[in-house]
Amino acid sequence: MEEQVAWDQPETRRSYAAYRLGALRWFAGGLAGVAVALALSGYAVLVLQRPGLGVFIIAALLLGLFGLATGVGGLIRAQRFRATLRRAPWRPAELRVAGAHLRLIFTPDNETAPGNGAEEDIANAVDARLLTTSRWRVRSVVGHRDSEVLVCPARDGSYVLTAPGMHNLYGLMPLTGLSGIYRP
Numbered sequence: 194m195e196e197q198v199a200w201d202q203p204e205t206r207r208s209y210a211a212y213r214l215g216a217l218r219w220f221a222g223g224l225a226g227v228a229v230a231l232a233l234s235g236y237a238v239l240v241l242q243r244p245g246l247g248v249f250i251i252a253a254l255l256l257g258l259f260g261l262a263t264g265v266g267g268l269i270r271a272q273r274f275r276a277t278l279r280r281a282p283w284r285p286a287e288l289r290v291a292g293a294h295l296r297l298i299f300t301p302d303n304e305t306a307p308g309n310g311a312e313e314d315i316a317n318a319v320d321a322r323l324l325t326t327s328r329w330r331v332r333s334v335v336g337h338r339d340s341e342v343l344v345c346p347a348r349d350g351s352y353v354l355t356a357p358g359m360h361n362l363y364g365l366m367p368l369t370g371l372s373g374i375y376r377p
């Protein structure tokens with residue numbers, strides 16, 4: 194029996210739409226910031242009697258450029274997530290958290306296979322880190338500690354993560370080397 198790809202599930206499409214909408218908000222906010230900076234700079238040239246306006250223009254321009262870069266990055270990641278979700282099915286995994294690192298312990302495909310405890314868990318585990326630095330996104334993932342999440346593997350070795358009720362997608366990159374003593 195062929196497994197259903199992740200994209201065919203309505204919850205996945207809603208999560209993707211929420212992720213893409215967030216990226217579009219960043220892009221639109223950045224575009225608005227740049228437009229305000231350009232409009233105010235034109236006004237400042239015509240009037241030239243506002244001493245504090247230059248600092249505001251520079252701040253609006255820098256924040257607008259930051260928003261544009263964040264939005265473009267989010268839209269590129271959304272396209273990568275979409276390609277991954279259209280290609281592979283969701284795999285259930287247990288999420289463990291230790292500091293900045295995550296460990297995904299995949300459930301074996303054959304539930305009746307005899308297990309030998311911790312050694313089997315290590316063989317089915319992947320250490321990873323989130324591809325985000327946003328506090329609310331990290332807290333959202335950490336809130337699912339020691340519970341089941343859904344993971345979709347990408348071709349480049351990264352993962353797309355979600356959980357029932359999370360309504361968003363998160364990118365994970367596997368850890369290749371030992372990055373510290375405190376591992377999950």
